[in-house]
Amino acid sequence: MLRVEMFHLKLALFDDGRLLWEKSAPNCIRPGPPYPHEDVESAWNFFLDALREAARSHQIGAIVPTAHGAAGALIGESGLAAPVMDYEFTGVEVVEPDYARLRPPFSESLSPKVPAGLNLGRQLAYQKWHCPDLFAKARYFVGYPQYWAWRLAGVAASEVTTLGAHTDLWAPRQGQASSLVKALGVDHLLPPLRRAFDPLGPIKPDIAAATGLAPGTLVVCGIHDSNASLLPYLVSRRAPFTVLSTGTWVILMCVGLSLDQLDPRDDTLANVDALGRPVACGRFMGGREYAVIAGDGNQDLDAIERVIASGAMALPCFSGHGGPYATTKGVIRGEVAASDRTALATLYCALISDLMLTRMGATRGDLIVEGTFGGNRAFCQTLGALRTTQRVFAAEDTAGTARGAAMLAHWPPSYQIAEPAPVNPISITGLDSYRKAWTAAVDMIAR
Template identity: 40%
Template sequence: MTASSNRNIAVIDIGKTNAKLVLLGGNGQLIDTRSTPNRSIELDVGGTTILAHDTERLWKFILDGLRAFEAEYGVGAISITTHGATAALVAGDELALPVLDYESPLPETCAQAYALARGEFEETLSPRLPNGLNLGAQIFWQAQSFPDKFARVTAILTYPQYWAWRLTGKRASEATSLGCHTDLWNPNTGDFSEVVVQQGWRALFPPVKPAAAVLGHITARVAVETGLPADTPVCSGIHDSNASLVPYLTRFQNPVTVISSGTWTICMTLGGSTAALDKERDSLANVDALGRPVPTARFMGGREFDLLVPNYAEPSAADIAFVIEQQVQAYPSFVAGVGPYGQRRGEWSVDKSVLTEGQRTAAATLYLAHLTRAALGLCGVGEAIIVEGPLARNALYCRALTALTERPVHASQDSTGTSFGAAVLCCEDLPQAPLPAAFPPLVVQGFKNYSEGWEKKTKNL
């Protein structure tokens, strides 16, 4: 591996909402972290306004953070993890086009043309998603809309590998980023899909390398700007949801479900079957760091929670009892086009304005638990469930999920979330804390009827 157990590992962790730089020690402990909002910017490209990632601001954030980490603690290796559905179209040593935000709307005419060009779900296990959530749709639109600029493209780099390229000057492709609802990858064959070949893009993708592979050492320029040693190794990088799976790839013999939470709530069942995946309900196959298909179902849990709960208040036992007794329900979906019920507009069963902040928080939390159970019906549920990220700190969510699934639910105590999994790529023997005891199930009078009411309401959605 690239880093011995006594080296500090810097992880570049670019989520959709926030970007972080995390420093972990050789014993797995969190040493330091820095963060910045990951705000997109509107740019005019040939008379067309697009929503793009502010890569130069992020690059400055990365270099500044690495410089500070090196000066105070020392950095022995760098790993990278980012959100999916994003790629850089590179022309030589620069961008041919800005890095498109997957939430940038694509014209309907493009969507119709791409629908005819993309492969079948049975090949890619990638459903058609809105805007640019299918990376193939972004590339297709850019090729059609900016043919002169696209003709200059010498490489298509998925997002973790874009940052790895900026750090090392070396180019690679990687399966977890190619296999996250992009339409570009066939998870069963472990190779590019037919649309890549038919569109003439195959030669633009660099050779595929494992996420844990050392792509190279930092460039001389990066060494000067950060003070890092010139031989600092950089791993090729990994898709963030799949980074959450890395610590569990060899830890369990039986199927296990990992729920990665943040802007997205991603339910992934290692060792599970892809047979129940439904392209109409935002379920798909991801690809893990070992190249294996992982049945996955997802929804924008963090974003929905923020919409449902403008002012968070820790719910009391009385708040929870009131919500359950009075059947205060939120029904999906509050983010259009994604999740098991993405075609339906969300609603409350009561006038939400009469609820206290604690009651509203309790109802929204139970909503996420029920939505998670619906997602698990698509990707399968393992013999145990491990919750990562913000939802791991929500005891009501974990207890409700225990009751709803009748499975032990463990909350990961790793405060760095996906960053730890990315760090494991650099140091295979990085110690992981044992899982805490499973949550007791939620036992509140009327909860069974409450749950049955939610199921009845959503049964035919």
């Protein structure tokens, strides 16, 4: 599995769901020109070195790329036609007046308007209108996972989990490209649609020679990272259920939930799973917000109860991206001991998750917390105390996204999927009253 996220690069090897080997490195952003962009050459050199190292001790049968959904690549005849834009580049918003006239309504795309380059369609419009010389060299436009698949196998492909990840480029209910693709005049750039688990072909001969991999090593089309986290539960659970995929972002994926309560003002949307089905989702930048609020200290239940008793509150938003309060500036009200700031951050993220699930109507079925917060027992217990009609499970496996992506190498998987651990229900003193006060405070700042 080859993974690219905002801050990290990773190569991980799996065998029937067992992690055998992994190596990671920081992901780098270059300042430009023509705009801040991914340092794809540094990433490529890391992957080649890591593949070379892994091939010395393991037999690799297939490579599956996964990456976040807010990056895409304009490919020319032999390489990138334009750099892969950093989605935090705010300069892209200069196109908004013209882009807004082409943008499909939320009822079609189920993709809310979000800041900077988080809507991939806005990035594409900026590249076409502000970098015409580079854009003119493009033969294909592909999502970031499929860029790496193309680089490895030389085959360009479109794929629905990436096209359907808040891009404005996909119509989830219809299962086809949105009206924006034709309106923007980029329909000729989308290569044929392939499924996330489709083999695109073997690695190119020069890559086999450079890494020591077998010439027949397959390259699989690849998948959006949050959808990779969802895969183990799609094949092991019945709907309805919700997966909280946690890291820099917290993505709440509600399988079996109606799409009718999605509201772009709350940053709720539909992603599309690996089988092409729309999934009701919400998101906020929980990992980054947690890091801003937290200090070095306690995150156990005693600390949570001390924060509640103090009345101190963290009120959104601390990242400037994502969630129903992205445009408000985060504040901490009241006094909280430095040693309890981590508990405050945990409580804040649980409350935001609870609020978004309630607004989406996700009141039934299990809640599975995977990724970073899956290892934060206080978060899982607090979420369970807030969501008393649902069972909470913790997948403490920090390799969940990579593990899900690796499943695509042999789809559907023939091995047993590991079950997440149940979180015992508990009661937290004062939590109900605190939630009411916190919600009232949030409502006031949002007016």
